[in-house]
Amino acid sequence: MSYQVLARKWRPRTFEDMVGQEHVLQALIHALDNQRLHHAYLFTGTRGVGKTTIGRLLARCLNCETGVTATPCGTCSSCQEIQEGRFVDLIEIDAASRTGVDDMRELTDNVQYSPSRGRFKVYLIDEVHMLTNQSFNAFLKTLEEPPEHVKFLLATTDPQKLPVTVLSRCLQFNLKRMTPEHIAGHLRHVLTQEGIPFEEPALWLLARAADGSMRDALSLTDQAIAFGNQKLSGSDVSNMLGTIDQRDIEKLVNALVENDGPALLSEISRISDFAPDYSVILADLLSLFHRVTMEQVVPGSVDNALGDAAQVESLARRLSAEDAQLFYQAALMGRKDLAVTPDARMGFEMTLLRMLAFRPGADRREPPAIASGGSSSGQEQREDPEPGPAAPEPQPQHSEAQHSEPQRSEPVAEQAAPEQAIPEEVASEPVAEEPEAGPPPAEADDAWLASLDAAAESAAAESAVVEDYESEPVVEEQPQPEPEPEPHQDTGEFVWERHFRSLDIVGMPGNLASNAAMSRNGDEIVLTIDEGHARLLNARHEEKILEALRNRFGDTITLRIEQGDAGGKTPAAWEERQRRARQKAAEEAIRNDPAVQSIVERFEARVVEDSIRPPQQAKG
Missing domain, CATH: 3.40.50.300 (P-loop containing nucleotide triphosphate hydrolases)
Structure with a gap:
């Protein structure tokens, strides 16, 4: 048969x-x-x-x-x-x-x-x-x-x-895709009935390679039985599929956790002999770090869908949350980079080395110094022209300090002084002469860049002054400045246009009321609103407005709505005038700032006025 x-x-x-x-x-x-x-x-x-x-x-x-x-x-x-x-x-x-x-x-x-x-x-x-x-x-x-x-x-x-x-x-x-757990369980039953000896890791390799298809899993199992001569071992299945088994993944991750660079490179060299698909290995690492993070956030949530529950639980205890996130992101970006790297192994190797290099708390070492015609002490002197007991900060941190402390631009300028300002010890070393004329030194450029923050702070301080002139809105479209709205009769210091927001009328009722003008006669408050907004007003909106007015002026207040021209005496119109005034003042402050003017002249820059945003006005 x-x-x-x-x-x-x-x-x-x-x-x-x-x-x-x-x-x-x-x-x-x-x-x-x-x-x-x-x-x-x-x-x-x-x-x-x-x-x-x-x-x-x-x-x-x-x-x-x-x-x-x-x-x-x-x-x-x-x-x-x-x-x-x-x-x-x-x-x-x-x-x-x-x-x-x-x-x-x-x-x-x-x-x-x-x-x-x-x-x-x-x-x-x-x-x-x-x-x-x-x-x-x-x-x-x-x-x-x-x-x-x-x-x-x-x-x-x-x-x-x-x-x-x-x-x-x-x-x-x-019909759903089969989970690796379902496939591995069915393969275990089939191989037991067939009398084929197998290793557990081999089943999980086949289950993952089947990608949700039970028929593919059984076909791959047939192929693996022939490949392994009537038995299934993890190494044989791994060689057949061109992948590595779970134990190899575990060795790679252990080297990462132990911060052991030599062991990591040795393991990469060993698995490269099998000519694996490096993208698949990174996919396995992504799945592992994802499940580690799940276990860290929700302890006990890990399942055995990939046959590595014990490893995931152990890694969740040994890895910090920051490390797990870093490893995941590095593997994700590395998998994308594999398509453009000259060599797949190179891209895979750099991905794992990146995990070590940027791991939180990893040793930060400067690149080795290269001496040219002098002793190491001379090299140190060239790196630190100013004598002192402490070494300077690395350049990136130095630049950040300059941005946060603009006043340090003067000492930086002194470093670019004539030769007589240089100490003798440094002057004795062979130093290339600087040309008499040329572009400014890098330190001076840093000083100019640091002045950007000072310009922004100055502009923000000047634009903030606008809030003190709310009674005198300066708007180009308004030829005559409007006086501060007078307090309404019997409302104390309450000014409808200016203090409307303090009533806390929200939603559609607040939007409609802000487009109305207010007048008061005794306990009756009259809101005059244009026809377009009046059509949107209903009884429920009026109840909300009346409730807010009574909270402010007392329970005897009544409300009457009239259709008509509000004459620009509405909170919405007043706020728009204030916004335009603040915008104009902010633009003038930026335009007239000496630092900004210097940058514009020196670098032929221009101010993008649409990007200027005045400070938000506090609610009245």
Whole structure:
């Protein structure tokens, strides 16, 4: 007898044998038990998750000689013939090869005939999305109202390509991708029954390589058995797949955690002999650091989906949260860089070295000094022209200090003084003469850059003065400055335009009230609002406004709304005038600032006035 591949030999024979599709099986079992059967079912999902298998099992359930049942006997002639693929009333159609409209018309013409052997004539159409539009049109009427003895079972890996008219006529079930845990568990059962010795890491390598497909997992297992001469070892499977096993990942991560650069490079050199896919290794590292972070944030949340739960729990205790985040980001960026690096190993090596170099708390070392014609002491003197007991800060930190302390620009300028200001010890060393004329030294440029912060602070201080002139808004569109609004009668110091925000009327009521002018006569407050805003006002808005007014002026206050011209005496108009005045003052402050003017003249720069933002005015 010829050998039967594992993917066919271990195809499920009952619903109980199916792995990982419980949500679909539950619906089908209940429908069969209660005789609530639809005429068309659509099964979607990636390759190898069981779409065709479920279709064949459902055909057995419908045609078993014991009756329509979720547990077919498996011994009757109908069950046997379906199992062996020779049941005359189960018509399997590969839509990828029979896409023409003539093929579909032949199908619809034969639908009307009663089944020859079974209870139902079952049409199982695989890859149904490959049918042409003309075929779908010829199929629609039959699909919607087939004879009582016909059931349609459709399967596809790409439901997005199906017309909505087809989708609306079917019960749709989406089969999920298999998790590595489901696949590894099923492989463990299959290999045990087959009597094939195996190592646990080999199962997880196969489960991850299958990428959610049980059929692919079984096919890879067949290949691994042949590769390993009737046994499955982690090293053999790793070599076959061109990957590294979990123990190699663990060694790499341990070298990172221990901050052991030599061990890391040695491990990279060892695994490079297997010519692995470095992108896959980085993907494994990303998955590991993600699960480590999950365990750190929510202890106990790690699962054993990849067979490394113990390693994840250990790393979560040994790694700091900052290290885990850094390693994840470095692996993520390194995986993108692999596509542009001259050599994949180089890119992988640099990614792991980057994790060590930028790890929080790692030793920061300056690049080695290169002496030219002098002793090391002379090199030190050139690095530190000013005598003193303390060495200067590294240049990046020096620049930051200059930006935060502009007053240090004068000492920097002194460093660029004539030669007589240089100490004798430094002058005795061979130093290249500077040209008499040329671009300013770098220190002077740093001083100019540091003055930017001083300019910004000066501009902010001057623009802040605008708040003291709220009673005198200076706006180009207003030829005459407006006087401060007078307090309304019997409202004390309350000025409607200026102090409206203190009423805390929010939402639509506040928006409408801010576009109204206010007058008061005794306990009656009148709000004059233009017609456009008045149309939006309703009783609920008026209640909110009245409630705020009573909170301010007392419970005896009444409110009346009038339509009319507010005359610009509204809070919204007043705030807009203040905003324009502040904007103009801020622009003038920036334009007239001496530091800004110097920068504009020296660097031929320009001020982008649209980017100037005055300080926000506090609520009145």
